[in-house]
Structures are given as structure tokens and as C-alpha cells.
Amino acid sequence: MSQSTILTLLPQTSYENDGTGDATSVTGNAVHAAAYHLGNQDLQTVTYSFSEVTGNLIIEGTLASTPLEGDWFKILEKSANNAANVGSNVNAYQNVSGNFVYMRAKLEGFKHGTVQHVKVSY
DSSP states (O other), X not given: OOOOOEEEEEOOEEOOOOSSOOOEEEEOOOEEOHHHHHXXXXXXXXXXXXXXXXXXXXXXXXXXXXXXXXXXXXXEEEEEXXXXXXXXXXXXXXXXXXXXXXXXXXXXXXXXXXXXXXXXXX
């Protein structure tokens, strides 16, 4: 089956230094995962595009139909430390399996750069 649905987990987001240089966290909106629409569909592909990003990308999922904060669990974690490499861009993908009802992306320890996008397709 070809992938026909592409949803944005985290839209374009740039680090904004508040003068302290402290890291920040950004959480994207929850989107319906494959199991929400397709029942037993368990393969999703997460794609992400970074430009000079320092931080940890975390993809979370939930089995709850109306998720609360405590219902989310980690599916995937990727670390980026590209602030020192001016002009460094990362365009990558990762397949994840699971009958998740919702998925979302978080960027923790975000200290530099721009996230072009984080998307899920199924």
C-alpha cells in the first residue's frame, strides 16, 4: 500500500534567543496516526528537516482516544548537535511501527537553528 496521508507534527520553528541562551522546549499538536483511520495499520514514516539545530527530537504516541498529558509515550528520539556546523542541514526519515491513535513531536533542549518540518506519513 502506498502512503497517502502526510500530516505535520511540528511546523517550521526557529530558536529565538531570549538573551539568556537557555534551551527551550517546543511541542507540536497531536495529529491522528495511522490506527485512527486505518484500524490495524501500524507502519508510519516520520520525516524531518533541520538547519543547524541543536536539540532532541522526540516523537510520542498514545493509544488514548482523548489523550491527557500522562497518556503520551516515547516512540523515537533523535539528537541533533549541528549548531557548530554552519550550513549543516539534516533531511532524514525513520519508519516506526505501532497502532498509535495520535502522534506528536517535541523538540527538547532546543538551543539553535531552524526546524523546517517534522511530518508523519502513512
